[in-house]
Amino acid sequence: MKQIVIISGKGGTGKTIITASFASLAENKVMADCDVDAADLHLLLHPEIKEKHEFRAGNKLVIDPQKCNQCGKCIEVCRFDAISEHQSTRAPEHQIIIDSISCEGCGICAKVCPEDAIMTKENLCGEWYISDTKYGSLVHARLGIAEENSGKLVSLVRQNAKTIAENKNMDYVIIDGPPGIGCPVIASLSGVDLALIVTEPTLSGIHDMERIIGVANHFGVKAVVCINKYDLNLENTQSIEEYCQGSNIEVMGKIPFDKVVIEALVRGIPVVEYSKDGVSEEIEKIWERVRSHCDESVS
Amino acid sequence: MIISVASGKGGTGKTTVAINLALSLNGNIPVTFLDCDVEEPNAYLFLKPQIKSTQSIGIPIPEIDKFKCNYCGKCAEICAYNAIAVVKKQVLIFPELCHGCGGCSLLCPEGAISETEKEIGIIEEGSTSGISFIHGKLNIGEPMATPLIRAVKRKVNSDGINIIDVPPGTSCPVIEAVKGSDFCILVTEPTPFGLNDLKLAVETLRKLKIPFGVVINRADLGDSKVDDYCAKENILILMRIPFRREIAMAYSKGVPIISELPEYKERFKKLFDNVQANIK
Structure with a gap:
């Protein structure tokens, strides 16, 4: 079983559209949406939620105003x-409060409070789901608004997707990654077979x-590239190809800019099911190349 | 005044709106541009500032004095992030898990823990066309962006107009970046992804009690559901930017819209006036 993550560093380059198309093209796979704070894959795969779990992580601290004597040590x-x-406005005296959004738990x-007035509360940070889609199982999540621990939630989503894939004897886990290079990206990327x-x-x-390739190298993950909307600036496309060649990174394909991508998105279906030429042909080729890359590598 | 530009979904045009807005404000009030998307800072590609100073930003991580430590394990017990483990006669520290809360050094009964700075990224400061420019760059492989965002935000100029470029998403880096804003511009696109992530961003800002309005980018592609949602939720639509190949091309080359299409300068000025009118 091979794990493939689709990432980008920059947001909005087309990760989810490509992941959804892979979901449609690939056989024997489980999907994982690891963009847990702005998940979108469900809008194309239309999951039917089978299992719903609470995600608890970390703590929040709360002050008991009855016990607090406003010493300010905290x-x-x-x-x-x-x-x-x-x-x-109501009480004459000052009150000490903890802002739950700034609190890192x-x-x-609580440990230094001489009055023992600060309590720890386990934090409900979000939910995660195991769903059925017409393409197979999808593990996805929703991080609570303004919550932390996105990296842990990503790991949980990945772990469950992997377990399902193993139990069902699947060939691939296809992971939709978040933008950026920080904690949830590292959690999405570490230990995969191909990015x-x-x-x-x-x-x-x-x-x-360049930055996300740096992250992949840092964690020893093999990276390949695809260029989306390549014809919007051919000169830059060439620079990307040259950069990749120089860094020994294979370019899997170049997808043209085409409004069919947005039309398919508005209809809520993977683009490869909406149009058969141009964009879709190229994504099919990219999937074939990604697949053979994965199959070649020894697990 | 602090105006932040956020989106939920990545790639909707936050940086485009933020830099064009900043460049359209050549009034008498000093303008400071703060790029808080420290994981992928891109505004400098468009603003091309002359960098005058670079500062290393770190978080304090524990350092154990082996002569004082008696391996009692109190530090490991205190640490909420599992960044310290005590095994037999050894204290293991995992810097990438440490949040720098300082609890271990404060509470070690033997006074055996001091703190040392571990670099997580840098801040660069400079200027460009009359704008003070600051951005943070997270080091590759570093998971925690928020302390660096906090450091960038310490450079806010309270006497001027501050434009903050916010990272995508709705989790801690976004909160850290938008916190304290007088107004937040949410940039979206009229697609199901744009709408879904806009709703999340709206929830976030409502929770933080920050006033906001929406800019619809590539407004003529997609459908009308973002408009319907904004109408229903009584959300102000501040501006619409159409999809134009010239704009996409200018963006791809790192050229601000207002340099390519000068008529946009007035439109961004209007956006600012619109924002200002909505700050209570």
Whole structure:
């Protein structure tokens, strides 16, 4: 069983559209949507949720105003500026409150509080799901608004997708990754067999591709590239190809800019099921190349 | 005044709106541009600032004094992030898990833990066409962006107009970047992805109690559901930017729209006036 992640560094280059097309083209696979704070894959795969689980991670701290004597020791030790004195309009005295959004749950305030007035509350950060789609199983999640621990949720999604793939004897786990290079990206990328980097021929796209290739190298993951909307700037497309050649990274294909991609998206279907020429042909070729790359590599 | 530009979904045009807005404000008030998308900072590709200073940004991580440590394990017990483990006569530190809360050094009964700075990225400062420019660049392989975003935001000029370019998503880096804004411009596109992520971004801003409005980019591609949603939720649509190959081409080369299509300067000025009118 091989794990393939689709990432990009820069957002909006076409990761999810390509992942959904792979879901339609590939056989014997499980999909995982690891863009847990702005998940979109479900809009194309239309999952029927079979299992729903709570995602609890980390802690939040709360002050018991009955016990608090406003000594301010907690404010002193908090490194995240999450605790402040608050002038209430109703009560005459100041009140100390913890801003749950800034709180990173280290709990040091609770440990130093002489009055034992700060309590730890386990944090419900989101939900994750195992769903059926017409393409196979999808594991996906929703991180609560303004929540932390996206990396842990990504790991949980991946772990479950992998388990399903193993139990059902599947050949691939196809992972839709988040943008950026930080914690959820690292969690999506680490230990996969292949990372397909989707870039576009813009200076931003190139810059971000170079950074995400750096991350893949850092974690020892083999990376290949595909260029989306390549004909919007042929000169930049050429620079990408040259860069890849120089870095010994294979370009899997070049997808032209075509409004059919948006038309398919508006209809909520993978583009390869909506149109048969141009874009779809190229995505099919890319999938074949990605697949043979994976099959060649020894697990 | 702090105006942040965010989106939920990546690639909708945050940076485009942020830089063109900043470049259209050549008034008497100083303008500061802060690129808080420290994982993938791109605004400098368009603004081409002259960088005048570079600063290393780190987080404090624990360092154990082996002579003082008696391996009691209190630090490992305190650490909420599992960044310390004590096994037999050894203390293991995992810097990539450490949030830098300082609890271990504060509470070690033997006073055996001090803190040392571990670099997570850099901040570069400079200027361009009368705009003060600051961005953060997260080091490759570094998972935690928020301390770096916090460092970029310390450079906010409270006497001027600050434009913040926010990373995509709705989780901690986004919160850190938009926190404290007087207004947030949400850039979206009229597709199901754009709408889905716009809704998440709206929830985020409502939770943070930050006033906001929407810019619809590539407004003529896709469908009308973003408009319907905004009408239903009573959300202000501040501006529409059509899809034009000239704009896409200019973007691809790192050229601001207002340089390619000068008539857009007035439109971005209007966007600013519109934003200002909606800050209470």
